[in-house]
Amino acid sequence: MPLFLIERNFAEQLEVNRDSVTAVTQVNVDIGIQWLFSFLSADKKKTYCLYEAPSAETIREAARRLDIPADVIVEVGEIRPEMFA
Numbered sequence: 001m002p003l004f005l006i007e008r009n010f011a012e013q014l015e016v017n018r019d020s021v022t023a024v025t026q027v028n029v030d031i032g033i034q035w036l037f038s039f040l041s042a043d044k045k046k047t048y049c050l051y052e053a054p055s056a057e058t059i060r061e062a063a064r065r066l067d068i069p070a071d072v073i074v075e076v077g078e079i080r081p082e083m084f085a
Contacts, residue, residue, distance in 0.1 A: 001034075001052040004059055007072040013044040027065045033058050050076075 028035055033053035040047050053059050056073045063070035 001054065003036075003076050003078060004051045004053055004056060005072075005074045005076050006047075006049045006051060006059060006063075006070050008047045008049065008063075008069045009071050010045050010047075010069065014040065014047065015044070016040070024062075024066060027062050031058055031062055031065075033062055 024035060033051055036050045036052060038047050038049040051059055056075065059073055060070055
C-alpha cells in the first residue's frame with residue numbers, strides 16, 4: 001500500500017491523549033488507512049504523520065471526519081540506512 005507523509009498545522013497546541021488516538025484509529029479502520037508514526041513539533045502546533053493509505057483522498061476523508069487538518073499530503077517512498085549496508 002502507498003505511503004503518505006501528512007503535515008498538519010494546528011492553531012492551538014495539540015494535546016494527544018488516549019481518547020483522541022482511539023477516535024483517529026477508529027476512523028482509520030472504517031475507511032481503510034493505517035497511521036504508522038508521527039512527530040510532534042516542540043511547540044505542539046504541527047505534526048508530521050506517516051500513513052499507509054490507498055490514496056491521498058482517503059487521508060483527506062479521515063481528516064474531514066475527525067475535523068483535523070491535513071495541510072500537505074505527499075506520497076513518499078522508503079529509504080533506510082540498512083538498505084546500503
